[in-house]
Amino acid sequence: MQETVTKEKEEYVYVGKGVPRVDGYKKVTGKAVYTVDVDLPGMLHGKILRSPVPHALIKSIDTSRAEALPGVKAVITGKDTQGIRFGFVETPHMPADMPPLAEDKVRYVGEAVAAVAATSERIAVKALDLIEVEYKPLPAVFHPEKAMEPEAPKIHDIIPATGPSFWQQWGVERESTPQKVERNICSEIHVEIGDIEEGFAKADYIREDRFETNVTAHGALEPHGVVARYTRDKLDVWLSHMGPYMKRYWLARTMGLPDSKVRVHHAYIGGAFGGKIDLFDYEFIASYLSKITGRPVRIVLTRKEVFQSTRLRHPMVFYVKTGVKRNGKITALDVTAIDDTGAYRGTGPVVVYLAHAFSIPLYRIPNVNYKGYAVYTNNPVRVAMRGHGAPQARFAMEQQLDMIAEDIGMSPIDIRLINVREQGEVLPNGDILNSCGLRECIERSAERSDFMKKYGKNRGKGRGIGIGLTSMFSGAQFYPFGATGVVLLHDDGSATIFSGAVEFGQGSDTMMCQIVAEELGIDIGKVSILSADSELCPIALDNWLSGGTFVNGRAVQLAARNAKEQLLSYASQILGVSKEELDVRDGEIFSVKDPSKKISHEGVIKYAIHKSRGKQIVGVGHATPVEGAYWYPSLRTGKGKFTGAYSFSASVAEVEVDMDTGVVRVLKIINAHDCGYPINPILVEGQAEGQGYMGMAQVLMENIVEHDGVILNSDFLEYKMPTALDIPEMETIHIETRDPNGPFGGKEVGEGVIAGVVAAIANAIYDATGVRFHTLPITPDVILKGLKEKRMKEERQ
Amino acid sequence: MYRIDINVNGEAHTLDVPSNATLLEVLRDNLGLKGVKEGCGKGECGACTVLINGIPVNACLILAVDVDGMEITTIEGLARGDELNPIQESFIEHGAVQCGFCTPGMIMSAKHLLDNNSRPTVDEIKEAISGNLCRCTGYVRIIKAIEAASERYSFR
Numbered sequence: 001m002q003e004t005v006t007k008e009k010e011e012y013v014y015v016g017k018g019v020p021r022v023d024g025y026k027k028v029t030g031k032a033v034y035t036v037d038v039d040l041p042g043m044l045h046g047k048i049l050r051s052p053v054p055h056a057l058i059k060s061i062d063t064s065r066a067e068a069l070p071g072v073k074a075v076i077t078g079k080d081t082q083g084i085r086f087g088f089v090e091t092p093h094m095p096a097d098m099p100p101l102a103e104d105k106v107r108y109v110g111e112a113v114a115a116v117a118a119t120s121e122r123i124a125v126k127a128l129d130l131i132e133v134e135y136k137p138l139p140a141v142f143h144p145e146k147a148m149e150p151e152a153p154k155i156h157d158i159i160p161a162t163g164p165s166f167w168q169q170w171g172v173e174r175e176s177t178p179q180k181v182e183r184n185i186c187s188e189i190h191v192e193i194g195d196i197e198e199g200f201a202k203a204d205y206i207r208e209d210r211f212e213t214n215v216t217a218h219g220a221l222e223p224h225g226v227v228a229r230y231t232r233d234k235l236d237v238w239l240s241h242m243g244p245y246m247k248r249y250w251l252a253r254t255m256g257l258p259d260s261k262v263r264v265h266h267a268y269i270g271g272a273f274g275g276k277i278d279l280f281d282y283e284f285i286a287s288y289l290s291k292i293t294g295r296p297v298r299i300v301l302t303r304k305e306v307f308q309s310t311r312l313r314h315p316m317v318f319y320v321k322t323g324v325k326r327n328g329k330i331t332a333l334d335v336t337a338i339d340d341t342g343a344y345r346g347t348g349p350v351v352v353y354l355a356h357a358f359s360i361p362l363y364r365i366p367n368v369n370y371k372g373y374a375v376y377t378n379n380p381v382r383v384a385m386r387g388h389g390a391p392q393a394r395f396a397m398e399q400q401l402d403m404i405a406e407d408i409g410m411s412p413i414d415i416r417l418i419n420v421r422e423q424g425e426v427l428p429n430g431d432i433l434n435s436c437g438l439r440e441c442i443e444r445s446a447e448r449s450d451f452m453k454k455y456g457k458n459r460g461k462g463r464g465i466g467i468g469l470t471s472m473f474s475g476a477q478f479y480p481f482g483a484t485g486v487v488l489l490h491d492d493g494s495a496t497i498f499s500g501a502v503e504f505g506q507g508s509d510t511m512m513c514q515i516v517a518e519e520l521g522i523d524i525g526k527v528s529i530l531s532a533d534s535e536l537c538p539i540a541l542d543n544w545l546s547g548g549t550f551v552n553g554r555a556v557q558l559a560a561r562n563a564k565e566q567l568l569s570y571a572s573q574i575l576g577v578s579k580e581e582l583d584v585r586d587g588e589i590f591s592v593k594d595p596s597k598k599i600s601h602e603g604v605i606k607y608a609i610h611k612s613r614g615k616q617i618v619g620v621g622h623a624t625p626v627e628g629a630y631w632y633p634s635l636r637t638g639k640g641k642f643t644g645a646y647s648f649s650a651s652v653a654e655v656e657v658d659m660d661t662g663v664v665r666v667l668k669i670i671n672a673h674d675c676g677y678p679i680n681p682i683l684v685e686g687q688a689e690g691q692g693y694m695g696m697a698q699v700l701m702e703n704i705v706e707h708d709g710v711i712l713n714s715d716f717l718e719y720k721m722p723t724a725l726d727i728p729e730m731e732t733i734h735i736e737t738r739d740p741n742g743p744f745g746g747k748e749v750g751e752g753v754i755a756g757v758v759a760a761i762a763n764a765i766y767d768a769t770g771v772r773f774h775t776l777p778i779t780p781d782v783i784l785k786g787l788k789e790k791r792m793k794e795e796r797q
Numbered sequence: 798m799y800r801i802d803i804n805v806n807g808e809a810h811t812l813d814v815p816s817n818a819t820l821l822e823v824l825r826d827n828l829g830l831k832g833v834k835e836g837c838g839k840g841e842c843g844a845c846t847v848l849i850n851g852i853p854v855n856a857c858l859i860l861a862v863d864v865d866g867m868e869i870t871t872i873e874g875l876a877r878g879d880e881l882n883p884i885q886e887s888f889i890e891h892g893a894v895q896c897g898f899c900t901p902g903m904i905m906s907a908k909h910l911l912d913n914n915s916r917p918t919v920d921e922i923k924e925a926i927s928g929n930l931c932r933c934t935g936y937v938r939i940i941k942a943i944e945a946a947s948e949r950y951s952f953r
Contacts, residue, residue, distance in 0.1 A: 030832015303836070724936040727936050
């Protein structure tokens with residue numbers, strides 16, 4: 001399915017152009033319907049009572065007073081949902097571990113303990129106050145390294161298998177076994193490439209460092225919500241999500257329904273950033289409450305609940321040991337990563353894999369030893385957040401690379417250029433870099449920023465520049481392992497796209513309309529899209545898998561081509577010329593040999609419908625993330641193909657540090673980004689800028705403060721997300737490559753860049769202050785402390 | 798219940814509202830103006846920004862009884878039929894919209910700015926929207942869109 005590039009980009013009408021969003025009109029007029037806007041007749045309102053303690057046995061729950069309150073229609077506890085489990089990760093050895101409502105014990109502050117459905121939100125809130133829960137507190141643990149100590153409190157003991165696992169349902173004949181949790185280790189990965197000892201033996205210089213990253217929040221402006229309507233044997237839901245298929249799978253399984261009896265309806269999504277992937281307690285609870293009351297139920301979380309009870313970014317500790325030759329060539333890399341995954345598994349086993357998997361495509365390192373541990377603590381649960389492991393890993397490794405460069409007398413640019421991978425390389429897991437503009441990303445961003453003229457010139461004087469690299473996948477072999485796209489042609493010459501892909505702000509709908517308008521040669525105004533309805537649309541890769549363009553876009557492109565083939569067959573009958581001689585443009589099909597022989601799309605489609613007695617032209621296309629892979633890579637060894645294409649970027653940041661107050665101002669961020677061919681440069685730049693802003697925020701401002709499992713800053717006043725006044729100048733440089741397997745050569749764009757930005761700012765702060773910061777965030781107090789320590793050290797010498 | 802008379806987007810309404818109902822609840826639940834968004838309910842994010850007698854206000858922080866007799870403009874009141882306000886046009890054209898959840902409030906803040914200052918500087922634009930959080934765009938294109946809109950904006 002290799003893409004043949006037949007047209008130069010100047011010839012494209014819609015692809016490669018900054019076409020305005022197709023959902024723009026609805027969004028600027030307030031007409032776009034989000035889950036929180038869905039009102040159904042007879043709808044009840046749900047509220048959830050959540051644990052105020054991080055680790056405790058539940059002695060008793062008395063719901064009688066709540067049940068007696070007028071307007072209350074149902075009250076449920078863990079007794080009603082006994083044995084039901086769900087989770088982002090479920091393998092034969094790791095059964096789902098999360099109950100929708102706590103049963104015998106609670107494991108984090110914010111865990112659901114009881115829920116109410118009532119005729120109004122106010123009554124539901126009042127009812128929660130009437131529920132009495134008696135807890136017997138247990139010792140708790142909040143840092144993963146402490147949780148791994150033998151005498152640490154045990155958060156989980158044996159996690160029972162709850163029926164056939166996700167794997168078994170997809171044909172992997174492996175029985176689910178209970179998981180015995182030792183030292184609170186939720187999962188462990190060990191990747192070995194080459195010979196690590198030999199690698200270090202060959203090194204001229206070896207360096208070891210420890211880094212630790214912070215907890216941050218996704219901060220999507222739309223609070224998480226659900227509307228659930230259970231009628232007889234069917235569940236209809238409106239959700240705030242990132243792909244309907246993960247949600248549908250877990251709702252069907254936990255509610256005991258076949259997949260087809262759960263319909264995830266289309267709703268616009270008010271931002272996601274990785275934080276709306278897996279099933280949440282409130283989504284199951286609303287569905288269950290709807291089933292027992294016979295009425296639709298809406299639950300919209302408060303902002304405090306979103307912070308405390310949904311998901312957060314994984315904080316990670318890294319021990320990094322790197323060996324290099326005198327010329328900067330890396331000979332060996334030994335990494336131990338320890339992740340605090342929170343009280344339930346969340347994406348812990350995945351993030352410890354990804355911190356490795358997103359590092360490997362960057363540098364050619366012959367000998368690697370990587371150990372990752374996802375560890376349970378009594379903190380809130382962690383999940384993917386933009387970059388998922390990459391920002392954490394890049395913060396550590398890109399900083400250490402700069403430190404090594406300085407130690408051996410190289411520039412940050414040269415040490416990267418000597419180690420980066422090139423197009424055509426095969427990674428140790430078998431992935432092929434069919435496109436790779438990494439070298440050019442470094443060169444162009446360095447040139448544009450005058451990096452070498454500025455670097456090191458103001459060391460310790462409050463002005464600095466830094467660089468960071470990153471790579472990101474374009475879809476992986478997780479259910480549904482690919483995408484099908486459908487394009488339906490109407491008798492007025494227009495087309496409708498059907499795709500299970502979800503539009504959560506990134507521009508998925510627009511990208512698909514551009515592709516189809518281009519392929520069919522019709523006005524984009526004649527293309528409409530119906531997306532992310534799990535019943536009406538063919539399956540697509542959930543968009544948290546970063547295969548939105550590469551896989552879902554490709555499926556739709558092939559569907560359009562399939563429709564075009566059929567269209568041309570009919571046109572060839574009408575015009576009396578061979579199909580091969582026909583092409584499409586401006587809503588017309590014409591002969592390339594004799595352009596006077598032509599007919600409109602409308603004419604052909606009408607002819608086709610009449611001639612074939614109502615057989616409408618339906619184009620179908622299919623794409624998969626990576627050929628020759630049956631399943632995602634092993635979460636224990638990292639072996640197996642992962643993705644069909646990686647995107648790359650180099651970010652350069654310039655900062656100014658006030659040496660008296662420690663306040664950092666980011667002056668400019670340049671992101672040189674290889675996302676293959678940018679199908680819509682405005683959307684691509686929007687993604688890069690959004691990540692520039694978010695990366696800056698993670699380094700300088702945003703930090704979830706957890707004290708004994710309680711988030712102390714669970715609102716937007718205390719959790720400081722940047723405003724328009726805080727942002728730097730941002731520039732995107734498109735490094736165009738054309739990936740042979742992506743639609744028009746396009747690949748991932750939405751989540752890689754942030755990691756390079758985090759690293760670039762950390763490196764720039766070092767350049768400005770002369771102090772290396774190993775822990776995130778780097779706030780003014782941290783900087784002042786670092787400057788003071790440096791001064792004292794210098795005075796002693 | 799208290800009776801209030803309000804004018805919303807040019808239409809007069811007489812409503813009976815509880816004393817503790819916020820303007821946001823009344824706009825969304827009583828009048829069905831779902832374009833007004835709630836992001837935090839505490840006046841921190843600006844998603845519910847509406848104009849009360851021309852002044853931008855977080856509708857979640859105002860009790861409905863306090864706006865008796867006042868004129869309220871929401872995002873639904875900006876376009877004239879299919880004809881969009883220049884700020885709305887400009888937001889679409891310049892890629893200032895991603896998920897769209899902050900967009901209605903952001904546009905209302907921009908409208909107040911341009912109604913009172915037809916040629917704002919970039920710093921004035923940043924200041925004017927600093928009470929509206931956007932999580933998607935990094936603000937770059939929002940600022941550009943407002944700047945561009947100011948060039949075609951006429952005083953009203």
